[in-house]
Amino acid sequence: MTVLALAFPKKLARIPWVPAIAGAVCAIAVLVAVLAPWLAPHDPNAVDPLNAYAAFSPEHPLGTDDLGRDLLSRLIMGSRTSLAGPLIVVLAAGVAGTALAISAAWFGGWFDAAVSRVLDILFAFPGLVLAITVAAIFGAGFVAPVVALSVGYLPMIARVMRAAALRERSLPYIEALRVQGFSGWHICRRHLLPNLAPLLVVQAAIGFGYAMIDLASISFLGLGLQPPAADWGLMIANGQPSILAGFPQQSLEAAIAVVITVVAFTVVAERLAERFGGGVR
Amino acid sequence: MTSPLLEFQNLRMAIGDRPILREVTLSVAAGEAVGLVGESGSGKSMTVKSVVRLLPSAASVSGAVLFEGTDVNALGPKELRRLRSRDVAMVFQDPRATVNPVHTIGHFLTEVLRDQGMSRSEALRKVGGLLADVGVDRVERRLRQRPHELSGGLLQRVVIAAALATEPKLILADEPTTALDVTTQEEVVAILDEQRHRRGTALLFISHDLELAAAVCDRIAVMYAGEIVEILPAARLHEDARHPYTRALLRSRPGTVAPGERLETVPGTPQSAADAPAGCVFADRCPQAEKDCRTTRPVLLPLGTGLAACHLLERNA
Numbered sequence: 001m002t003v004l005a006l007a008f009p010k011k012l013a014r015i016p017w018v019p020a021i022a023g024a025v026c027a028i029a030v031l032v033a034v035l036a037p038w039l040a041p042h043d044p045n046a047v048d049p050l051n052a053y054a055a056f057s058p059e060h061p062l063g064t065d066d067l068g069r070d071l072l073s074r075l076i077m078g079s080r081t082s083l084a085g086p087l088i089v090v091l092a093a094g095v096a097g098t099a100l101a102i103s104a105a106w107f108g109g110w111f112d113a114a115v116s117r118v119l120d121i122l123f124a125f126p127g128l129v130l131a132i133t134v135a136a137i138f139g140a141g142f143v144a145p146v147v148a149l150s151v152g153y154l155p156m157i158a159r160v161m162r163a164a165a166l167r168e169r170s171l172p173y174i175e176a177l178r179v180q181g182f183s184g185w186h187i188c189r190r191h192l193l194p195n196l197a198p199l200l201v202v203q204a205a206i207g208f209g210y211a212m213i214d215l216a217s218i219s220f221l222g223l224g225l226q227p228p229a230a231d232w233g234l235m236i237a238n239g240q241p242s243i244l245a246g247f248p249q250q251s252l253e254a255a256i257a258v259v260i261t262v263v264a265f266t267v268v269a270e271r272l273a274e275r276f277g278g279g280v281r
Numbered sequence: 282m283t284s285p286l287l288e289f290q291n292l293r294m295a296i297g298d299r300p301i302l303r304e305v306t307l308s309v310a311a312g313e314a315v316g317l318v319g320e321s322g323s324g325k326s327m328t329v330k331s332v333v334r335l336l337p338s339a340a341s342v343s344g345a346v347l348f349e350g351t352d353v354n355a356l357g358p359k360e361l362r363r364l365r366s367r368d369v370a371m372v373f374q375d376p377r378a379t380v381n382p383v384h385t386i387g388h389f390l391t392e393v394l395r396d397q398g399m400s401r402s403e404a405l406r407k408v409g410g411l412l413a414d415v416g417v418d419r420v421e422r423r424l425r426q427r428p429h430e431l432s433g434g435l436l437q438r439v440v441i442a443a444a445l446a447t448e449p450k451l452i453l454a455d456e457p458t459t460a461l462d463v464t465t466q467e468e469v470v471a472i473l474d475e476q477r478h479r480r481g482t483a484l485l486f487i488s489h490d491l492e493l494a495a496a497v498c499d500r501i502a503v504m505y506a507g508e509i510v511e512i513l514p515a516a517r518l519h520e521d522a523r524h525p526y527t528r529a530l531l532r533s534r535p536g537t538v539a540p541g542e543r544l545e546t547v548p549g550t551p552q553s554a555a556d557a558p559a560g561c562v563f564a565d566r567c568p569q570a571e572k573d574c575r576t577t578r579p580v581l582l583p584l585g586t587g588l589a590a591c592h593l594l595e596r597n598a
Binding site for chain 1: 333361363364367369370375378379380383384393396
């Protein structure tokens, strides 16, 4: 799934009409998540055992799961945690990573060396492994994996931002600002940051896709959200026994939702990266 | 002469054990314009940057840079910021590279004033007037434009207006016209000169163009390999130049020989402070160098209307 969702977008982003559609898909995904309670036709947790494994019908457009819950409603409600998780991860990692990166680039010397070494060490731990470990220690749920992934994604963003900040800091206009007597804080906040913002957006958009897959994997392993919550990763996991029973709808539909969303976000990220430069791994 | 606004006293600078400035002694009086002329790598920029302590962190400095009698190198962070934001302004070589591209011209110009507590409308009114002073048309529109929408010459005028905004006592101009084409060069220099005279601002003007510096400045200091070899009144440049290096530079200008003839050159290649001989810095390239030129260093001595550092001149004086 990871390969499928993350290898193709680079090529897809070059096809002229694809980024526009991807952007539309992203917008729809966000809208659905925000308006979920009004859009869901049924209560996502309403059990109806007599109607289990229902086929597609006007009443249940995407069928029902093993407990007879409406799958469309569960997908719609599930988009909330499925999108909010990665969003929080890239926001937290982006803000903290950029702050660290700019201060490291600005102060240089031993501070930069210390920050860079710590980031290297963190970088050695795959974010997913870190998140699984943390979830195993602090208990499954929404918060622990999201916090751990934020830490896991921090070095990825911080390293790219530090390199860019170093380059930016050495430009003559920064020197000109220093001659004008501005404080380091003022220069970093009002000049460095706006110049680095496009790159940060690209980084965050790329990270979003990765974080979504990581969080879905954690839910799949049972360390994320717990039943009966509606969450795409959890739905993939819970649908497994049904696949053997010959009813793959639940896992399949949730997986398709994850893949479409991740591809859409990553295509947009690639398009932004082409536009603003830099930041593609 | 009254006590100078800016004074370099035996300023020496090195990065590691590589010398950058060997010895710079120079003063700029209030309202005076001094031109610092020399080849690339002669230490002009470093001399000027030392006024606002804009030096590489590895640089070790000895000697003093006095601004209104206070050593710049002894200033605390707050006083240094005050010096940079109010007393001294700097105009750099390439306006395109020294103005942040993401902000508007209005933001760029008012930033310092706003930082010093001026209201937005008051700051905008002030810089609007300044832009008109430096010959920028359609001021309202310009204030809303971004750097890439302006031509190089226009942008350099904006930079000059920014330098004037804080009403500094001294403007440091580091080859302000090198990045511009020749026709805009003249305009920009004329504007800088006019505004400076009108406000009584002192100017330290870096150039590798002797003629240009002589046109704008009261006095010319010629630098070679991290040392000032001659200081003389700009008006007497051609008549009174005595140092072999200055004379060689003057001889190698276009216009000294008939069209079609080869221009004279200064033999050899420019040397940095690290490569120059231990005695007189120019000894390796000087056609008249004698034995003691290589071993003992000459000091700046009053000669006629100026000062020159040369053993030959000492002997003949």
